[in-house]
Amino acid sequence: MSFSQSLSLTRNYDYDYRDLAIAFKAVAEDKFGDKSLRGIRVSKLSFSRYGVFTVEFESGFRKRASSVLGSVEIKNLPGYFVVCHKEAPTISACEIPRDRLPEVEKFLDTIGTYLDKNSIYRGKALKLSLGGLEFLDLSSFSFSEKEVVYNPAVKRDLAAHLWAFIENPLLCAERGLPKQHKVLLQGAYGSGKTLTAYVLAKKATKCGWTVIYVAPSIMKEVSLIPYAFELSRFYPPAVIFIEDADHEQHEESPFVFRQIVAQLDGIDTKGFRGLVVMTTTRSKNIKAVMQRPGRIDKAIKLDTFDEKDIKALLQIAIKPELLEEGIDWDEVVARCHNFSPAFVKAVAENANFLAIGENAPKITQEHLMSATEDLRPRFDSCIQDLGLDRE
Numbered sequence: 001m002s003f004s005q006s007l008s009l010t011r012n013y014d015y016d017y018r019d020l021a022i023a024f025k026a027v028a029e030d031k032f033g034d035k036s037l038r039g040i041r042v043s044k045l046s047f048s049r050y051g052v053f054t055v056e057f058e059s060g061f062r063k064r065a066s067s068v069l070g071s072v073e074i075k076n077l078p079g080y081f082v083v084c085h086k087e088a089p090t091i092s093a094c095e096i097p098r099d100r101l102p103e104v105e106k107f108l109d110t111i112g113t114y115l116d117k118n119s120i121y122r123g124k125a126l127k128l129s130l131g132g133l134e135f136l137d138l139s140s141f142s143f144s145e146k147e148v149v150y151n152p153a154v155k156r157d158l159a160a161h162l163w164a165f166i167e168n169p170l171l172c173a174e175r176g177l178p179k180q181h182k183v184l185l186q187g188a189y190g191s192g193k194t195l196t197a198y199v200l201a202k203k204a205t206k207c208g209w210t211v212i213y214v215a216p217s218i219m220k221e222v223s224l225i226p227y228a229f230e231l232s233r234f235y236p237p238a239v240i241f242i243e244d245a246d247h248e249q250h251e252e253s254p255f256v257f258r259q260i261v262a263q264l265d266g267i268d269t270k271g272f273r274g275l276v277v278m279t280t281t282r283s284k285n286i287k288a289v290m291q292r293p294g295r296i297d298k299a300i301k302l303d304t305f306d307e308k309d310i311k312a313l314l315q316i317a318i319k320p321e322l323l324e325e326g327i328d329w330d331e332v333v334a335r336c337h338n339f340s341p342a343f344v345k346a347v348a349e350n351a352n353f354l355a356i357g358e359n360a361p362k363i364t365q366e367h368l369m370s371a372t373e374d375l376r377p378r379f380d381s382c383i384q385d386l387g388l389d390r391e
Contacts, residue, residue: 190342
């Protein structure tokens with residue numbers, strides 16, 4: 001056979017290259033056997049072969065899978081294959097005789113079908129960092145939604161702008177709503193921003209959405225936000241979660257800042273399907289150019305936590321049978337004035353520890369009051385750091 005009678009073709013797959021490399025090896029071994037992969041010949045006249053470049057990637061939380069990258073031959077298939085690296089999610093089939101092209105195309109089709117059903121990333125919760133992709137373990141989040149206390153106004157906003165977008169996408173589309181939504185969660189330390197992100201991630205993955213948590217930047221000149229949007233293109237619909245958005249603006253680097261703004265509302269990301277959720281403790285530091293609808297569509301203030309909410313959270317955080325009768329909840333709640341949910345929960349936990357330390361069978365009002373007094377200076381320090389004491 002002359003090389004003029006052979007063909008080469010390249011198939012592009014809308015998946016991350018790690019996903020594709022794992023799928024290639026899995027399909028090849030399933031179809032042609034565990035020992036079907038071999039390195040290509042050193043030269044046309046040589047019997048020596050290069051080795052097969054296998055790489056293990058994380059394929060789930062505390063799970064790993066073997067993959068193949070680079071050039072490789074498959075026994076019982078003609079020619080050789082080049083599995084992409086980071087540059088592009090492609091597989092090239094080279095030096096394929098014309099008469100055997102259909103069976104090679106069928107093999108490449110099977111890889112696509114395999115990915116549709118067995119993608120390691122679609123519908124999972126992921127952490128994107130400079131070190132690569134990791135899987136998040138949402139099973140360690142032990143709270144049920146009933147244990148999370150929100151102010152009624154906040155609860156309404158979360159239901160409208162987060163839960164509904166994920167749980168009722170068809171209704172949102174029928175009503176002509178955009179296929180992407182950007183929400184800023186703002187609040188002081190311990191106001192429930194991260195807790196809300198966990199609840200969102202659980203809901204999203206349950207509905208088959210991919211969750212991409214962008215790890216905090218450690219370099220001024222590099223932002224991972226563009227990579228998060230690129231990854232979301234492969235695995236829609238997706239939630240992109242950006243913590244401390246005021247820091248992730250990279251305003252000290254004009255090029256990176258413009259790049260981030262373009263990702264939130266640029267031509268390249270008009271096809272993005274999903275949610276972008278950002279958090280901040282300092283909403284005043286969010287640049288004006290970021291504030292317009294299309295870049296931030298809704299800001300939800302989680303600081304809204306009143307006396308009724310404080311009492312409800314305390315009574316959820318402490319088992320009813322552990323509470324002494326006759327507690328003056330009005331007085332306890334008054335001592336917790338302005339406390340964020342994290343501080344309220346800490347009151348419950350610290351009061352419980354005090355009771356255990358004294359071998360007391362019940363948590364008393366004095367335990368609760370002592371816990372609030374201990375936490376007050378720390379809460380005030382947080383408020384002063386954010387400048388909220390001057391508002």
